[in-house]
Amino acid sequence: MAGTAAVVLTGFVLTNAGATPGLLRATVNGTAATPQGVLPHAFLKLDTYPDSAAGPHGSDGGAHPDWVTYGPTSNLEVPAHSLVTITISQYDSGGTITNPYFAKAVGTVGGTIEVDGKTETEIDPDAVGHTFTIHALPTNQDPLFVSVPLPAVADDAPLVEGSDYAAPHVVTFSFITGGRGEYIWNCEYPCGDGYYAKFGGPMSTQGYMSGSLNVT
Ligand SMILES: [Cu+2]
Incomplete structure (x- = not known):
């Protein structure tokens, strides 16, 4: 857990964002040749955890220690007119996704994702841990829709020595931003709690399985 804490503090800027503290800004590192020409290349790293002992909720897990969560924060900022590459380390188990559409990569450069170093266009819909799905708001001038599936870690995967988690699946993908705007x-x-197909609890509370993505 100590190693996790050191990693999640990288690039972590505290703000007064209330229940979902923190803002993670993408780091621009050089340029990249893209289908839309040479663009600034920005990078972000996220994690998905099977509980809230890691991520933005404090080492005791905060109000809902057993809720699944994204980390290090759910408030993200990326530059406009750029290639954005996001790497997500996915530590959670999972199962069958309700809508197999969300087991496919959508809106990424080349329509692909890299899963543990292998290029894929989709994953097994019966072994989904989470998805990372960016939506435009109705007010956005530049539509951005990107959806990436994150494979489930097997239930019987051994814990990494010195960690509370098994080794994650690492998913990397890139997309191109348009102009400035606010996205979610x-x-x-359906990884959450409740009677409505597990879309309650962490799924319906900002800071766990949802957040903001500002293009600036
Ligand atoms: Cu989820």
């Missing part, structure tokens, strides 16, 4: 993202795998 969420998970489309």
Whole structure:
């Protein structure tokens, strides 16, 4: 857990965002040749955890220690007119996704994702941990829709020595931003609590399985 804490503090800027503290800004590192020409290349790293002992909720897990969560924060900022590459380390188990559409990569450069170093266009819809799905708001001039599936870690995967978690699946993908705007993202795998197909609890509370993505 100590190693996790050191990693999640990288690039972590505290703000007064209330229940979902923190803002993670993408780091621009050089340029990249894209289908839309040479663009600034920005990078972000996220994690998905099976509980809230990691991520933005404090080492005791805060109000809902057993809720699944994204980390290090759910408030993201990326530059406009750029290539954005996001790497997500996915530590959670999972199962069958309700809508197999969300087991496919949508809106990424090349329509692909890299899963543990292998290029894929989709994952097994029966072994989904979470998704990372960016939506435009009705007011956005530049539509941005990106959806990426994150494979489930097997239930019987051994814990990494010195960690509370098994080794994650690592998913990397890129997309191109348009102009400035505010977007939202969420998970489309029903990983939460409740009677309505597990879309309650962490799924319906900002800071766990949903957040903001500002293009600036
Ligand atoms: Cu989820």
